[in-house]
Amino acid sequence: MANDLVIQDLHVEVEGKEILRGIDLTISKGEIHAVMGPNGSGKSTLANTLAGHPKYTVTQGDIRYKGESILKWGADERAQKGLFLAFQYPMAIPGVTVANFLRMAVNAKRRTNSKNGASKPIAIPEFRKLVLQKMETLKLDPSFATRYLNDGFSGGEKKRVEILQMAVLNPEIAILDETDSGLDIDAVRIVSEGVNALAGSNLGILVITHYQRILNYIKPNFVHVLVNGKMAISGGPELSLQLEDKGYDWIKEEVSSGK
Numbered sequence: 001m002a003n004d005l006v007i008q009d010l011h012v013e014v015e016g017k018e019i020l021r022g023i024d025l026t027i028s029k030g031e032i033h034a035v036m037g038p039n040g041s042g043k044s045t046l047a048n049t050l051a052g053h054p055k056y057t058v059t060q061g062d063i064r065y066k067g068e069s070i071l072k073w074g075a076d077e078r079a080q081k082g083l084f085l086a087f088q089y090p091m092a093i094p095g096v097t098v099a100n101f102l103r104m105a106v107n108a109k110r111r112t113n114s115k116n117g118a119s120k121p122i123a124i125p126e127f128r129k130l131v132l133q134k135m136e137t138l139k140l141d142p143s144f145a146t147r148y149l150n151d152g153f154s155g156g157e158k159k160r161v162e163i164l165q166m167a168v169l170n171p172e173i174a175i176l177d178e179t180d181s182g183l184d185i186d187a188v189r190i191v192s193e194g195v196n197a198l199a200g201s202n203l204g205i206l207v208i209t210h211y212q213r214i215l216n217y218i219k220p221n222f223v224h225v226l227v228n229g230k231m232a233i234s235g236g237p238e239l240s241l242q243l244e245d246k247g248y249d250w251i252k253e254e255v256s257s258g259k
């Protein structure tokens with residue numbers, strides 16, 4: 001249990017406006033959770049808050065990871081300790097190649113997780129082998145390794161490179177914010193297979209999506225619907241099929257008549 005990500009009564013403000021209004025969610029390793037919900041309901045706010053984006057202020061509640069509150073941890077520390085966020089809109093970093101970026105991230109994680117802070121950087125041949133193998137799984141051309149991160153990448157290429165980062169970093173909790181948006185039909189399958197290759201008892205996954213399609217590949221154990229900053233309803237995989245069919249209005253109505 002100590003490995004769970006536990007979100008308790010989470011309230012979050014952005015630029016002085018309350019966006020999340022009391023979220024409770026627990027993600028254990030080995031579980032796949034999907035979060036769906038209308039545009040602007042707070043899904044990315046939840047993802048960015050979990051990742052430690054400084055713009056998002058937690059005003060109430062807690063986020064606990066491996067038994068510890070992580071509210072005071074910076075984004076770097078969270079990533080190095082095994083939390084990973086694939087962004088809805090990945091940023092370009094001109095001047096930093098994909099390979100260098102990944103190597104810095106891998107080494108930072110090794111440093112954080114070594115007992116006395118004295119771990120050696122990953123050997124170059126070992127790193128090269130790791131990255132090339134993961135690129136092959138994701139059907140990414142090896143030439144991407146030497147390109148500047150996300151600079152001029154197509155929408156779908158950015159999403160694949162996000163999952164490449166996840167594959168190389170091997171996180172314990174991964175949050176995928178609309179990783180499927182912008183992917184062509186084959187790429188949804190390829191990227192999902194890449195995620196599934198990592199899924200298992202050592203990884204907890206939170207998939208944020210608008211579409212049932214990715215959930216046919218990355219099969220969730222739990223589906224949650226975020227409406228207006230609160231989890232309106234949670235259920236099993238059948239819930240996402242129901243949403244595909246009926247949209248969100250019935251949930252919004254239940255929310256406004258009920259709680």
Ligand SMILES: Nc1ncnc2c1ncn2[C@@H]1O[C@H](COP(=O)(O)OP(=O)(O)OP(=O)(O)O)[C@@H](O)[C@H]1O
Nearest residue numbers: 014015019037038039040041042043044045046055
């Ligand atoms: N940095 C910000 N400044 C001002 N408002 C923000 C900021 N970030 C988020 N918001 C507002 O918070 C609300 C929730 O946004 P969020 O991006 O979390 O929604 P979402 O559920 O991810 O939507 P989508 O499905 O369109 O990605 C929106 O009304 C948005 O305008």
Ligand SMILES: [Mg+2]
Nearest residue numbers: 043044045088
């Ligand atoms: Mg979003």
